[in-house]
Amino acid sequence: MNVCKLLSVCFSSMLIIACTHSSTVEISQVEARDPEAATGIKHKKLVTAEHAMVVAANPYAVEAGLKVLKLGGSAFDAAIAVQMVLTLVEPQSSGIGGGAFILHWDEKHKKLTGIDGRETAPATATSELFFENGSPVSWHQAVVGGRSVGVPGLIAALELGHKKYGRLPWKSLFKSAIDLSIQGFVVSPRLASLLEKKLNPGVETLAASQAYFYPNGRALTAGQVKTNLALAASLRLIAEQGSEGFYQGQLAAQIVDAVQNSLVAPGLLSMNDLTSYQAKWREPICQTYHSYNVCGFAPPTSGGTTVLSTLKLLEPFNLADFSANSPAALHLLSQAWRLSFADRNHYLADPDFVDVPVEQLLSDEYLHARRQLINQDSDMGLAQAGLFDASAGLSHQQPSTTHISIVDQWGNAVSMTSSIEMAFGSAVMVGGFLLNNQLTDFSFAAEKSGELVANRVEANKRPRSSMAPTLVFDQHNNFKGAIGSPGGARIINYVSQTLVGLIDWRLDIQSAIDLAKITNLNGSTAIEKGTDLAAQADYFSDLGHKVVVRDLNSGLHGIWLEGSKLTGGADPRREGVAMGY
Template sequence: MKLSRRLANPIIKLVTLFFFVGLAIPVSAGEHKGKFIISAANPHASQAGFDILSKGGSAVDAAIATQMVLTLVEPQSSGIGGGAFFLHYDNKSQKVTTFNGREKAPAAVTPDLFLKSDGTPQKFYDAVVGGKAVGVPGIIAMMELAHKKHGNLPWKDLFEPAIRLAENGFEISPRLHFLLNRDKFLKNKEPARSYFYTAEGEAKPVRTLLKNPELAASLRLIAEQGSDGFYKGPLAEKIVAAVKSDPQNPGLLTMEDMASYSAQEKEPVCSLYRGNNVCGMGMPTSGGVTSQQILKLVEPFNLSAHNAGSEKAVHLISEASALAFSDRGLYLADDDFVTVPVKGLLSDTYLQTRRSLISEDRTGVPFEAGDPSKKAGLLSPDDAIELPSTSHFSIVDGNGNAVSITTSVENVFGSRLMAGGFILNNQLTDFSFRPEKDGKLINNRIEPGKRPRSSMSPSIVLDSSGNLKMVIGSPGGSRIIGYVTKTIIGVLDWNLSMQEAIDLPHHINRNGTLDLEQGTILEALLPAMEAKGYKVKIRTLNSGLHGILVTDQGYEGGADPRREGVVLQN
């Protein structure tokens, strides 16, 4: 087994390194080549997935074990109380398919759910904290659907690593402690306060052994009964009660909402870039379409002639990103409820028209959305807020099958509510708070049973022969799209290793401010980018990229130095 983890976050770097060395996990740097491989955001989760792969488990089997452990050890980011998007590559058929485990809005929601009495939107955290923003969780149904199609090992066996760890306990990591200490809301909600904090309301210290027998019981129930153990019966009753009984901000979730949830298997959205087939999720996440728009917009420019992080490269990618985000805000939403012109947005004719707006000398930000469907005048851009949280893991199994999964409870610690030992999501705040603006409907408005738009961008890249080339994804709110796109460009345009591409400093433009990553060489670009007309902000950009690259020598993994992730392979 090989493991690699690099750390760059100046706040928790040294204490995190000490923590994991103290766990006696071997650390090495460099490339990773072997028969199977996993890159995930926490060592315990990577280990669980690795152990399943070692027993002959499929990539899907390993994904289930990884996600269950993440529920326990990374509750700030993801868990079975949330949702996920899941890409699967079948090596034998060379087919990519996707599984949609996005949460759904309860049947009783109304268009004014997040509006105050005067018709103006609520403040973000007034809507987030409590039961109102909780959608029907989708991970368990999604994982069960994927396992029925691509699982090798028995369903119940995949829960054992997380059950064992929940009963025996795990040590609070530096990152979890840091986020517990910083959060203003979690300590005000039971049972989260008793679980994560001392009697005095202080975050439990690093290395505190945290046991979660209630989560172990929940996982054991799901292991025995499948998704029925989650969506029906006593566990579903606990979830609904937690949502509806919240004293400050009760929600609308019902047992009928839980029982009626279903995951979806859908075709991916794929586009050619530099002769490679880049595949991502379709609606209701904007990640696949938007990242592929950015790639197609920059494709005619010779990025390989410019260094990564150079003024020219940052400018071209920023303009393409801003153009794509302008379309995203107007069109992209759950296509079970609204018409989304995906083919039009990715067509060569439309993208050529949009590309003509890119000046090589000056920014055109902010751009207005284009009109591939001749319906732009009927819609209004939304105001949805996506703050950084979430998690991502990438896996390739011993048969060459792969998964790319981005998973989330939305905001850090979601709604701050717990039920059954796990955090409940606040994904309904990914909808636009306003249903319309200036008399025009917003596609990403809330409706009963609708899934909120996301930016999660799990991606799989195939070479010109249909063979697996890359598995990649990241957390990070709406900036996920930029993180993933930058990494794909790093590998395909600049011939970087997976770790080198992940390590590249971030620059993000979402059709507004140009964000440059604090503490990197990109800070030196500020005067030049301002001279081009950009409004520039130097800021922390905390991605969590976890990826795998297929090389002639084998698999090469990368784990984001900005978090606690590790790569494991045999």
Template sequence: MKKTSLSFSLLFCVLLPLQTIAASPQETREPEAATGLVKQQLTHYPRAMVAAAHPLAADAGKKILAAGGSAIDAAIATQLMLGLVEPQSSGIGGGAFILHFQADTGQLTSFDGRETAPAAAGPWLFSDNGKMMGWREAYVGGKSVGVPGVLKALADAHQQFGKLPWAQLFAETITVAERGFVVNERMAKQLALGWNQGLKQLSPAKDFYYPNGQALAAGTVLKNPQYATLLRKIATEGVSAFYQGENAAALVQAVNNATINPGQLSLDDLANYQAQQKDAVCIAYRVYQICSMTAPSSGGIAVLQIMGLLEQYDLKALKPNSLDAVHLISQASRLAFADRDRYLADPDFVTVPIAGLLAPDYLKQRATLIGARDQQFVAGQPQGAIALATGTVPEFPNTSHLSIVDAAGNAVSMTTSIENVFGSGLMVNGYLLNNQLTDFSLEPVVDALLVANRVEGGKRPRSSMAPVMVFDADNQLKLVIGSPGGSRIINYVAQSLVAVLDWQLDVQQAISLPRFTHRNDYLALEAGTDLVELAPALQQLGYDVRLQDLNSGLHAIEVMADQLAGAADPRREGKVAGF
């Protein structure tokens, strides 16, 4: 395909003094980010690798791989440990999207472990005496809790692709939960700053994380015997021990009798929960195939849209994070977010025009809207679209991503979350419950049109999680990648894909690049990085520029001819482990 040269010149811009614009209150809630990035080294191992957000989690996954386990075996062990040592970001009280590649058959499939709304929930779930609740009111307590899906999705994946016994995958986390682990600086800071006010109000979480009224300090050895006890039961009895029986009863009681925003969860909601196995969605990009999750994850589709829009341009000719590159990628992102906010939702409830959104002709037509100056984009009209209102909702960055390749070449890209930092603030049997129902649009109707992502009983809320795998021209696995970061996940992953595929950076260089994001609202540049120097020129182009800590947590593995190359985001304390 002939690539379009940039039809605009940006470098003539007169540099203006940067107008400092304070972030909105919503945008200051990014405690995990760091402006001074610690230099990370690219890590190589010859056979198998785990890249995850905490050293203990990466090591747990590595031990399973070393014992002959599969990629999905290692993913289970890694997730269980993350739920213990990084509980603010993910855990068995939340949900996940899992992309799985089976090397011997070439099969690529996905498991949707997204939470579901209780059957009793309806469009006006977040209405209080006829007035819509604000997000800060809605996320705390029982009303925001969806049926957790991560364990069921992992169990289904293990049934097909696991090699080691289910119980063996729980052993390391049970040991650490009983022995205790050291609270790190990031968790301690989040607690000290009170990023989740519900955590200070709701027992037993407030007693666990704020003993004697004081936030846990960094260096504290924290034990979680209740979590260990529950994991022992799930290891022995299977996931029914979570979705039925004593744990299910305790979960329902905690949600429905919450002292803040009691919910409407039932035992049937838990017992009837099903993860969904789905085909991955893919798009051709130059000589590659880029694949990710389908709806209700908007993340995968938006990433693929951005890449499809950018394919019209010769990005290889641009320098990484140059003015031209930032502008072009930002404009493509704006177009993708305009479509995302209008059309993406649970396809079991709403017509989602996925094929139309990714159609080459549609993307080529949308790419013509990219111009020399910043502009507000509206949703397009892809084939199969129906009349819907645009609905937006805040998504916060307290999520986790893990990338795994096993010794047989099988791979997992898994993004997992409980939504806000420490979720809803409700705690049951040593794990936190999600607040994913606030990923629905709180307003079900806008301008007399239904919002696709409105609350409905049994529905899965829209997500921005975007686990990705890339295959080369010979259909060989090349890259496993993903990130936390709320709706900014889409930008983080797309930018990193460009860095590896177009700019030929190694994966550590790619994910260590200064971040920039645009969600069809304003252009955020990562504070304290070289990108700040571009701000005056970008303002001259009409951008509303804001300098912020951008909380990516990318973890990536590049599959090379004779080895694996792994990378962990320097903005978190993640680790690459392998052999």
């Protein structure tokens, strides 16, 4: 049975079944569900493999990546194939109309690199981009339409990495996505549910997205087979011409026209913005945590810095002495998050525009002083940022993103988080794909309390992100694991809690991902609804936490090396799977 027929059966019964066949190892039947309607955690089986592994948000995409690996492709080759398929089957979360942060481990040369494919503001953007009548608009007014669209960086980033790390021809990596676009894919329960919930009003307002996602006025339904011939044409163009097929010529002109003539909030994006876009190499940031070396992505994402700050604040508390997910340990985690988020919100922004004090924020001396603010017996309340010479500001972020973890047969690894921002992005659709609304990750106000905001809108600037692709190494610099998640600013919570589960509590990768979630963004403490942890809400309330019990939609995808075997885990809150051989 081919993957299309397999998934037609699986999705129509509201199940995703990753069946054991020639390309998979130990993949069990798991229940697909919408996390917004969660009543508890469904478990997936730990997957093991001898040679290579792919973990991503949809079985179609994982299958495409694994096929590339079996054909002799590298981890980076597989990441391209996976992402192209996700553009088709998970359009609400990521795609070629968005951006990404990519960490790559070169096993042969023992070299870790980062590629920044974050979107940029148009060259004509000013700090008043999201102003109307002299004041900033609300976030909900800003998300839909052309104004919120940044220059997409994904294709440029993937091409940059492929030139260095690719083994198979660029063109060949688009085949699975093109074929699926033409033949049709089975609409998943999650995509159907998000459309039914109408989370993004722009999808029904703007004609192209309305026609695709709500044909005949009705939302796509789970189990329905959907083709996307426009996307097939776009992908074929990019496959043949490389990034020039996206950033120049007919497709680029269509993107600009769709943004500038959007029915809602026309934007500033120009042909010059597209042709001048460049993905950037960024030096990853690493910190030891106990006997491991944990590496994340540097600004303009805040994810790496904030995850590392959280772990270093916690290190002396020896969380290994606590039972897994014990309320006492999670209280300490919440306090570390408060301190780290206070600094994140104040200091982190695009380092090409702002002097970001990453080294100081992660220094032992600074973290020692910050750690003294943590009380094991009470919540500290709203934490204030530490003192450095930099500017302040908050931005809004919504949880619609995807994460891909891959290890190839040579031991090379990719940890890649990509996004179009809010569910269904700006809702501006062109060439069969959605454009991002990442510019809403900027702070709308340029000043706060008379101080310039670090994350304010500026021409050609990259908005701050929370994406946190992470790679972990042992004390001898040997690859140990790859992890990441979608979830907006809560990505930082999800990734750091999972790392504590892996390193401190010695859980396997699937069990660490399964942990009932708790988050704190330097405000209320959110506890995952329908879990055993929710029954402990009073414990946190008694310590002074303002507790909210709610659904938490992590989408963690990870790989962890156990001895000589690769083990993979996919978040039961979403539809992802792990496959290997």
